[in-house]
Amino acid sequence: ASLDTLDIIVLAVLLLGTIAYFTKGTYWAVQKDPYASSMANGSAGKSGKSRNILERMEESGKNCVIFYGSQTGTAEDYASRLAKEGSSRFGLKTMTADLEEYDYENLDQFPEDKVAFFVLATYGEGEPTDNAVEFYEFIKGDDVSFSEKSAEESPLSNLKYVAFGLGNNTYEHYNSMVREVNKTLTKLGAQRVGDAGEGDDGAGTMEEDFLAWKEPMWAALSEAMNLEEREAVYEPVYEVTEREDLDATQETVYLGEPNKNHLEGHSKGPYNAHNPYIAPIAESHELFNDKTRNCLHMEIDIAGSNLSYTTGDHIAVWPNNAGREVDRLLDIVDLSKKRDTVIGVKGLDATAKVPFPTPTTYDTVMRYQLEICAPVSRQFLSTLAQFAPNDEVKEKMNKLGGDKDLFAEEVAKKNFNIAQLLAHVSKGQKWDKIPFSLFIEGLNKIQPRYYSISSSSLVQKDKVSITAIVESVEVPGAPHVVKGVTTNYLLSLMLKQHGEENPDPHGLNYAITGPRNKYDGVHVPVHIRHSNFKLPSDPSKPIIMVGPGTGVAPFRGFVQERAQQAQNGENVGKTILFFGCRNRTEDFIYKDEWEKWSKDLNGQFELVTAFSREQEKKVYVQHRLRERAEEINKLLEQKAYFYVCGDAANMAREVNDILAQIISEQRGVDKKKGEDIVKSMRASNQYQEDVW
Ligand code: FAD
CATH class of the missing domain: 3.40.50.360 (Flavodoxin domain)
Structure with missing residues (x-):
């Protein structure tokens, strides 16, 4: 539903009041943006809901x-x-x-x-x-x-x-x-x-x-x-009508613009999770010195947008799907020829919300609105089966959908996205009977991806930097290399900014200039999300940071900030960063900057590195922490803040456990007590995590 400005103001005021009431004001300290999403989504007000x-x-x-x-x-x-x-x-x-x-x-x-x-x-x-x-x-x-x-x-x-x-x-x-x-x-x-x-x-x-x-x-x-089960019949949630009266060049048709203001060409704030700012990329460069992998540094200019950030916040990037994948999907469902046909989408039931603005086109929905590259859910296979091009394919789909192990073997392990799966099962035969509503129901809405801001707001309040590794996942036995949606989009933008002849080395064909070329001149849609991952307000407190790989992102911001504080004559405490990567020649990111900031911090900064592949036995940041047990414990006793960023699956958990061990050994308390101390550090924010 579209809201006019007055509605938005009224809603925002109401909501702020409610939040203040329920939280007795404490919410202000928690730097989320609760009203941002409610404003755009709010269903009270004019719609009468x-x-x-x-x-x-x-x-x-x-x-x-x-x-x-x-x-x-x-x-x-x-x-x-x-x-x-x-x-x-x-x-x-x-x-x-x-x-x-x-x-x-x-x-x-x-x-x-x-x-x-x-x-x-x-x-x-x-x-x-x-x-x-x-x-x-x-x-x-x-x-x-x-x-x-x-x-x-x-x-x-x-x-x-x-x-x-x-x-x-x-x-x-x-x-x-x-x-x-x-x-x-x-x-x-x-x-x-x-x-x-x-x-x-x-x-x-x-x-x-x-x-x-x-x-x-x-x-x-x-x-x-007292319900009775019956044979499930598919009933569409949305009515999709082809609008012969409109064509895609008309200015009322959404071609990827996130909302009405963007469509009408006067995008305005506040920018938030429902209304991205189309930000210029001020500068970008490659951080790795490795022919096989990319890691991007990008400086995003938010001057004049009214967006603001503080060191440790996240920036969200709104991606679009690679043209290659859009083509693949439109082709297998036999919509290639109709890709620019204008469609209207309406909920068939008063409670069904259409998740994107309309009228729009098939191409736009697949490119800007739906997560078409992600793994496919097993349940969705069973639903799709009834629209298979023939009985053999239908049977196969039902089998895959009904058998967990078979599905794992033949679908999940092969990294198929929806189009690849359909083509694989039907051996290329077109699936021309799938109601378009089913895609809107069965595929997720495309999600902005978050990045830990790698700059300091004290040093550069109008420029937000991102440090992102470009996802390219090759699995033995899988027929396709999975190319991360957002990071490959950003890679194309970087190459374009550098005037590369071929900003599309993998043939992904992103719409880098955006709908109607509105993002030309190297722009990217973003918003900012506030986080609780923060430096101590008193810079003289010591800090210990653990951030291997791109987990170092927010710590670049932290160190940049403390270097500036030291230069401003403030008393800055001990600042230790544990960083890990493969080796010092290929992926040791920000090496020169650490050296510079180390000078600015007059000996208060120490970088502890773990190069996993420089010796036979792999060495990780976890090992380095153990080697420094005594010093870490001393700093913690002086109320040092402890930060971990990066891989949630293994690293962050191991660091947690190692810290508990260090505390138990160094303070002569039992293991359980060590764990409890870490728990209470977390509760009091002395231990902070930013993991994904
Ligand atoms: P996606 O397309 O989302 O794919 C991601 C992964 O999903 C793939 O690598 C693959 O493993 C799997 N996948 C996708 N499609 C398939 C398929 N068809 N079959 C099987 N598997 C599949 N990243 C950084 O580099 N730097 C940061 O500073 C950073 N900070 C973050 C902070 C937060 C709070 C969070 C939540 C995440 C952060 N991330 C960061 C991760 C980042 O948000 C993205 O998840 C990451 O960049 C990948 O996005 P993508 O769109 O390129 O990949």
């Missing part, structure tokens, strides 16, 4: 609401899939609901014959996703008050609910969001149906965990609500 979920369900005839708390879109996708399945297999009247779009005071009046699902991702250090903050604060509040019943009377005894969480076991607070919500709802008297499921991204089993959880859940729900 109410924040009263019971009213909303009643008026649209729903008996099942699937709430989602989503940060990167996966929880939202699972919610949509549950909604579809509930409707097609069990005849439930389902709707999905963004948690931030409703109020929860009247949950105590939730009708007994209806059900609420909660699909909840846990974010960062066990936090709710941005869109779930208000809901979470509300139900967890000490004096949670519902409109009719009080806390003593089990106010939610009428509420039947289903819960699934998305988490990552490499983080300390694994799936804490779903666990906490589950606990709280039970405490308030609500009745859970089925188990509270937990998906684990850390182990790479999210999708399979979800699939394994949902079958018994459906069985329990059928029993609880």
Whole structure:
């Protein structure tokens, strides 16, 4: 829905008030941007949609609401899939609901014959996703008050609910969001149906965990609500109409512009997660000296945008899909010839939101709106089967969709994206019967990618730098090299900026000049996300940083900042950086800068390196930490801040464990006590992580 400026201001004020109320002002310290997303998404206001979920369900005839708390879109996708399945297999009247779009005071009046699902991702250090903050604060509040019943009377005894969480076991607070919500709802008297499921991204089993959880859940729900399963029939969620009256050159047609202002050519702030700033790239260069790999340094100019950052924040880059992949997909679904045909997309149900602006074109949807390069979900295969070009292909798709091991072997391990998979299974025969709505339902909306800002806002407040390794994944046995969507887009932009004759060495053919060439002159759409990963406010405090590979990104900003503070005559404490890479000639990034800043920091800076491939036995930053055990412990006793950035799956967890060991050995306490000390350092922000 489009909102005019007045709506936006009213919404923002309302929302700020609400947040201030629920958080008693403490939210201001947490540097997220909660109102940014609500402004663009807000459903109150002119559209007349109410924040009263019971009213909303009643008026649209729903008996099942699937709430989602989503940060990167996966929880939202699972919610949509549950909604579809509930409707097609069990005849439930389902709707999905963004948690931030409703109020929860009247949950105590939730009708007994209806059900609420909660699909909840846990974010960062066990936090709710941005869109779930208000809901979470509300139900967890000490004096949670519902409109009719009080806390003593089990106010939610009428509420039947289903819960699934998305988490990552490499983080300390694994799936804490779903666990906490589950606990709280039970405490308030609500009745859970089925188990509270937990998906684990850390182990790479999210999708399979979800699939394994949902079958018994459906069985329990059928029993609880007396549902009868029926043969699932596909019903489109969206109506897609080809608009003969429009052609793609007309200025009312979206060709990748993120919203109305951008389409009308007067993009304006505030820039946020729903409204990117088309930023000029001031400068860019290659950081590696390695013919086979690329690592980019980019300086993004935010002057005049009203965007601001502080050292340690993240910048989000809005990618588009490589032309090669767009072509591949349009071809296999037989839409190549119609790629520029204008289409209108409308929700067939009042509660179905179209996830992008329309009218638009097939090409635009595939290029700018949907995540078409990502791995394919097993459940989606089964849905696609019914639209197979022939029975043999249909059978194959059903088999792949129904058999976890076969799927792992023949699809997941081969790194197929959707187009590659379709072409592989049908042996190139076109899939011309798939309703376009199914792609919008079944593929995720393309997500901005985050980068830890690698510059200091004290030194360069108008220029944000990015340090990004270009993803190119070759797996033995897989027929394709996976080219990361965003980083290869950035690589093309860098090569273009350098005037390279061929800014497209891998034939990816990105639309680097953007829709209608609006991004020409080397621009990239971005927004900034504030983080809690921060230097101590007192620069004389010592800091220890652990950042191998691109994990060094935010620490470049930290060291740049402390060097400047030292130059300004401030008393800057000991600054130690543990950095690791393969060897000093190929991927030792920012070598000259460390040397310069070391001088500026007058001996207060030390770079400890681990070059893994310079000797027979691999050496990592973890080993170096151990060698410095005594010194690290001393600094921690002087209240040094400890920071870790980079790989969440292995490195960050190992560093955590090594630190606990160091503390236990050096202070002569047992292992458990060492772990507890690290935990309390985390709780007090003395230990901070920025991992992905
Ligand atoms: P994507 O297209 O998203 O692919 C990513 C990976 O997914 C691939 O490498 C591959 O392993 C897998 N994949 C994709 N498609 C398939 C397929 N079809 N089959 C099988 N596997 C597939 N990165 C940095 O370099 N520097 C940073 O400073 C940095 N900071 C970050 C900070 C935060 C808070 C977060 C969350 C992430 C950060 N990242 C950083 C990671 C970054 O956001 C991106 O994830 C990364 O650059 C890859 O993006 P991409 O679009 O190029 O790759």
